[in-house]
Amino acid sequence: MRSGKPRLIRQLNDRSVFEAIEEMGLSSRAQLSRITGGSAPTMAKAVRRLRELGLLDEVGLSSPDGAGRPGRMFRIAKVSSQVIGVAIDCRFCQVTPAAIDGSYSREKVITIKTPTDYPSLLREVLKAIRHVADHGPKTLAMGIGIPGMVDSRDGKILLAPNLHCLDGRRIGFDIELETGIKSYVLHETLASCLAEQSYGLAKKREHLVLISVLEGYACSAVVGGQLLEGHDGMAGEMGHIPVDVNGALCGCGNRGCLETVATDQSLARRISERLGRKIEIEELIELVSSSKIDITAEIADTLNYLAIGVAGAVNTFNPELVLVATRMFDLAPNAFDDLISLVRQRSVRPLVNRCQIVRSAGDKLQGGVAAALRGLKNSLGPTMNWK
Ligand SMILES: [Zn+2]
Numbered sequence: 306m307r308s309g310k311p312r313l314i315r316q317l318n319d320r321s322v323f324e325a326i327e328e329m330g331l332s333s334r335a336q337l338s339r340i341t342g343g344s345a346p347t348m349a350k351a352v353r354r355l356r357e358l359g360l361l362d363e364v365g366l367s368s369p370d371g372a373g374r375p376g377r378m379f380r381i382a383k384v385s386s387q388v389i390g391v392a393i394d395c396r397f398c399q400v401t402p403a404a405i406d407g408s409y410s411r412e413k414v415i416t417i418k419t420p421t422d423y424p425s426l427l428r429e430v431l432k433a434i435r436h437v438a439d440h441g442p443k444t445l446a447m448g449i450g451i452p453g454m455v456d457s458r459d460g461k462i463l464l465a466p467n468l469h470c471l472d473g474r475r476i477g478f479d480i481e482l483e484t485g486i487k488s489y490v491l492h493e494t495l496a497s498c499l500a501e502q503s504y505g506l507a508k509k510r511e512h513l514v515l516i517s518v519l520e521g522y523a524c525s526a527v528v529g530g531q532l533l534e535g536h537d538g539m540a541g542e543m544g545h546i547p548v549d550v551n552g553a554l555c556g557c558g559n560r561g562c563l564e565t566v567a568t569d570q571s572l573a574r575r576i577s578e579r580l581g582r583k584i585e586i587e588e589l590i591e592l593v594s595s596s597k598i599d600i601t602a603e604i605a606d607t608l609n610y611l612a613i614g615v616a617g618a619v620n621t622f623n624p625e626l627v628l629v630a631t632r633m634f635d636l637a638p639n640a641f642d643d644l645i646s647l648v649r650q651r652s653v654r655p656l657v658n659r660c661q662i663v664r665s666a667g668d669k670l671q672g673g674v675a676a677a678l679r680g681l682k683n684s685l686g687p688t689m690n691w692k
Pocket of ligand 1 (some may be wrong): 544545546555556557558559562564
C-alpha cells in the first residue's frame with residue numbers, strides 16, 4: 306500500500322483493496338489492512354470510495370479472529386450494482402446482467418436471433434440492454450464480445466468475416482450513446498480467453514491459449530499473465546491461415562483458410578452439401594445422437610485441420626494450457642482423444658509434452674461480462690503487486 310495525497314496513489318490503493326477482496330472473498334477492513342499493509346485510515350477511505358462506486362456490498366458484522374470489536378464485512382458486489390454482458394454472434398445475440406464478481410444466472414439471459422442489417426441489430430440489442438438495465442440495480446459498465454476484429458484504439462470493427470453488417474461500425478460507441486453506460490468492446494475470443502483466466506478453467510494461469518471453433522475459427526492467448534492484444538487489439542487471427550490454397554472462399558476474402566475447414570460451421574456445411582439441404586450444428590447433433598446419420602469421415606477431416614491449428618498455437622505461444630471449444634466433442638465420443646493425439650503428432654515434441662489440452666465451453670457471454678469487469682477495474686486505476 307502507498308500513502309500520500311496524489312490521485313495516482315489513491316487509485317493504486319483503491320485497485321489494490323478491490324483486488325484483495327476479490328482474492329479473499331468476505332473481508333473486514335482490519336483484515337484488508339493486514340493483507341495489503343495499508344493504514345486503518347487509508348483502508349477506511351478506500352473501502353468508502355469502493356462502496357460509493359457500487360463495487361462492494363456490506364454484509365453485516367463479524368469478528369473473524371474471535372477477538373476485538375466486530376468489524377463490518379465487505380464483499381465484491383452481488384446486489385449493490387451490476388454489469389451487463391453482451392455476446393453478439395452470427396446467429397444469436399445474448400444479453401445478461403452479471404454481478405461484479407462475474408457471476409450471472411442463465412435464467413436472466415435474453416437471447417435474440419441476430420438481425421442481418423446493422424440498424425435492426427442495434428435496435429434489438431438495445432431493447433434487451435434497456436430491459437436488463439431497467440430491471441436490476443445500477444449498471445456500472447457493459448462488455449460486448451464481437452465476432453470480428455475490433456480496433457482497440459477507436460472501437461471500430463474492421464472486419465467481421467461472418468457478420469459483415471458490423472464491418473466499419475462502432476457498436477460500443479453507438480450503444481453507449483443511447484444508454485449512457487460505459488461500454489467495452491472486445492473480439493469474442495479475446496473476451497472468452499479473459500473470462501477463462503478470470504473465472505474459469507485457466508484461473509491464474511500465466512500462459513494459455515483459447516481456440517474456439519464454435520462459429521468461426523478464433524484463437525487468443527494470454528502471455529505472461531497478459532491478454533495478447535497486439536498493436537491494434539486484433540492479435541490471434543490464426544483462423545485465416547490458408548491451409549488449402551485452392552479451397553473454399555473464406556469470409557476474409559482468401560481461399561482455404563483454417564476457418565473454412567476446421568470449424569463446427571464448416572462441418573455442418575459439408576454435411577449440408579451431402580444431404581442437399583442446409584442444417585445447423587444443433588440439428589446435426591440430434592441426427593447423430595439418434596443414429597440417423599454417420600459423419601465419421603467428415604469429423605475425422607475436420608479434426609485433422611483443427612489439430613493443425615492447435616499444434617500451430619502450441620508451437621507459437623508455448624502455452625501451459627490450451628482450451629478448445631467445439632461441438633464436435635458432443636458429436637463423437639472419441640473426438641477429444643483423437644484431437645489430442647493428432648495435436649501431439651503435429652506439434653514440436655518438447656512444447657506439447659509440457660502443455661495440457663482441455664475442453665472449454667467457450668462461453669461468449671461470460672466473455673462479455675469479463676470485458677465489462679476488466680474495463681471497470683482498469684477505470685479504478687493501475688494495478689500493482691500488493692501481495
Ligand atoms: Zn479467411
